[in-house]
Amino acid sequence: MGFEQIVPQMRASVEDELKRIVGLVSEDQYDDLHSMLAYHLGWEGEGSGVEAQGKRIRPLLTLLSAAALGADWKQALPASVGVELLHNFSLIHDDIQDQSVARRGRPTVWVKWGIPQAINAGDLMFTLAYQALMKLTLAEVALKATQILSRACICLTEGQYLDLSYETRKDLMLESYWLMIAGKTAALLAACCELGALAARADPHQCQAMHDFGFALGMAFQAQDDWLGIWGDVSLTGKSVESDLISGKKTLPVIYALSLNKEFARQWHSGPKTPLEVSSLAALLAEEGAGEYTQRESERLTGEALLALKEAECSAEGEQNLKDLTGQLLRRSR
Numbered sequence: 001m002g003f004e005q006i007v008p009q010m011r012a013s014v015e016d017e018l019k020r021i022v023g024l025v026s027e028d029q030y031d032d033l034h035s036m037l038a039y040h041l042g043w044e045g046e047g048s049g050v051e052a053q054g055k056r057i058r059p060l061l062t063l064l065s066a067a068a069l070g071a072d073w074k075q076a077l078p079a080s081v082g083v084e085l086l087h088n089f090s091l092i093h094d095d096i097q098d099q100s101v102a103r104r105g106r107p108t109v110w111v112k113w114g115i116p117q118a119i120n121a122g123d124l125m126f127t128l129a130y131q132a133l134m135k136l137t138l139a140e141v142a143l144k145a146t147q148i149l150s151r152a153c154i155c156l157t158e159g160q161y162l163d164l165s166y167e168t169r170k171d172l173m174l175e176s177y178w179l180m181i182a183g184k185t186a187a188l189l190a191a192c193c194e195l196g197a198l199a200a201r202a203d204p205h206q207c208q209a210m211h212d213f214g215f216a217l218g219m220a221f222q223a224q225d226d227w228l229g230i231w232g233d234v235s236l237t238g239k240s241v242e243s244d245l246i247s248g249k250k251t252l253p254v255i256y257a258l259s260l261n262k263e264f265a266r267q268w269h270s271g272p273k274t275p276l277e278v279s280s281l282a283a284l285l286a287e288e289g290a291g292e293y294t295q296r297e298s299e300r301l302t303g304e305a306l307l308a309l310k311e312a313e314c315s316a317e318g319e320q321n322l323k324d325l326t327g328q329l330l331r332r333s334r
Helices: 003-022 031-040 057-068 072-098 110-114 115-133 139-166 172-201 204-231 243-247 252-262 263-268 277-286 290-311 318-331
Strands: none
Touching: 003 072, 003 115, 031 072, 031 110, 031 115, 031 243, 057 172, 057 204, 057 290, 057 318, 072 110, 072 115, 072 139, 072 172, 110 277, 115 139, 139 172, 172 204, 172 252, 204 243, 204 252, 204 263, 204 277, 204 290, 204 318, 243 252, 252 263, 252 277, 252 290, 252 318, 263 277, 277 290, 290 318
């Protein structure tokens, strides 16, 4: 079944299974707690709906990976939901740490319910992620899936630690950036693809190749996302082209230009930036080659991802579906 036909079926099943897992929290006894999870997942509250839910890229990667290796994708549904819940746990906590007031056009959970209860909601989302894995049919698969998800969570936490610690550092090199996004972004996409392979009972070589595919895809995705944060079309992406530069976020174009130690670096280190300075800073980044470098790196990493996918020896249709998702993910943008 082709990409356009299979993805809506997968997405509908993911939503049903997510609601089943979140439904383990009693609406009668813990109505606000349940509401926090349902709101964050885009099901309730003002502005709820498909846009508020996001694209569910991570569960789709898991299901498409399983299908590409010959399995009935429904076998991987518990793992796909576990990944999505873990991802959303990290978003709730990230929003608190970054003091982000909006996500997908709506107030964040901590803004609506306060920081202490938002932490509770994130913690519960984390726990439910592992509850979801218990529905995997074979005990040995569930155990291995738990190990994969736990490893990814450690990497997520390490990546977030680096991201926060980098805010005050002035000695960052490009290697520092790649280490950070390996944890913050690539580790979970790698886990998605490996979990799909695991659910398909693929051999160790295929599982490793799928892990490598997801990892390189995650690195390419983050580099491209950093490019969008400065030069993207906000009408297409919904992502402000001012926020990254105003907040002082250490994205790939910024770290590249800082490593050159030219005019951009001088202005960057002169103090906090205002919205009026954003266009001139973006122009300096482009002039010093940061935009071109970032796009080259995203393209290089995309090539690595596709080579790893070829190594996994997927079915022709399954490989094409994953390529279609890769293209959608990396071209969402311009």
